[in-house]
Amino acid sequence: MNVTKAEMIITAGNKSQFPEHDLPEIVFAGKSNVGKSSLINTLVNRKALARTSSQPGKTQTINFYKVQDQFMFVDLPGYGYAKVSKTEREKWGKLIDGYLQDRQELQKVILLIDIRHEVGANDKMMYEWISHYHKGVIVVATKMDKIKRSQVQKHLSMIKKGLGLTQADSLIGFSAETKQGKEELWEIIEKNQLE
Numbered sequence: 001m002n003v004t005k006a007e008m009i010i011t012a013g014n015k016s017q018f019p020e021h022d023l024p025e026i027v028f029a030g031k032s033n034v035g036k037s038s039l040i041n042t043l044v045n046r047k048a049l050a051r052t053s054s055q056p057g058k059t060q061t062i063n064f065y066k067v068q069d070q071f072m073f074v075d076l077p078g079y080g081y082a083k084v085s086k087t088e089r090e091k092w093g094k095l096i097d098g099y100l101q102d103r104q105e106l107q108k109v110i111l112l113i114d115i116r117h118e119v120g121a122n123d124k125m126m127y128e129w130i131s132h133y134h135k136g137v138i139v140v141a142t143k144m145d146k147i148k149r150s151q152v153q154k155h156l157s158m159i160k161k162g163l164g165l166t167q168a169d170s171l172i173g174f175s176a177e178t179k180q181g182k183e184e185l186w187e188i189i190e191k192n193q194l195e
């Protein structure tokens with residue numbers, strides 16, 4: 001998809017602020033600094049629709065972006081930032097669970113993992129949390145430009161194994177730097193839209 005229109009709808013700090021609409025929602029989750037804002041900006045051909053993190057882990061909001069009047073992109077707050085207090089972490093969990101639990105509009109969930117890093121406990125927990133509510137997670141291995149091409153398959157296999165991905169899931173490599181994986185990801189997002 002060649003996106004020419006993307007707009008921020010709301011930054012929601014609690015469930016009552018989640019917008020009502022009739023578009024399919026595409027959800028983005030991942031550890032702070034994984035490249036989530038960069039990926040969203042790449043998909044929608046914008047430099048700074050989603051903000052790249054100045055204060056990682058500090059934004060406890062779910063951001064909704066309307067894309068090409070066809071999709072609602074839902075940007076979940078990042079996790080795994082060490083300096084977040086217990087209270088903030090609990091707030092984060094409640095907000096995300098409140099979203100995942102009964103969001104009828106939810107169509108696809110994209111979980112981002114840095115291709116260079118081992119799958120962490122937080123990533124695994126997030127994957128299981130998402131899978132509990134929604135089967136068929138799209139896992140995107142980010143920052144692919146940061147490793148040698150010859151290492152890509154090995155790293156993808158490690159992610160697959162680390163998360164315990166199933167046949168229902170998809171896994172693709174991506175780089176916001178080179179835009180590699182952009183078209184493939186759009187194809188997956190657009191697939192089975194009417195199912």
Ligand code: GDP
Binds near residue numbers: 034037052053146178
């Ligand atoms: P977020 O916290 O998950 O939203 O991550 P950001 O999108 O803010 O990215 C975190 C850092 O990684 C920034 O310095 C980005 O420039 C960098 N980054 C993100 N994606 C890529 C990528 O594909 N390649 C490279 N080389 N750097 C990236």
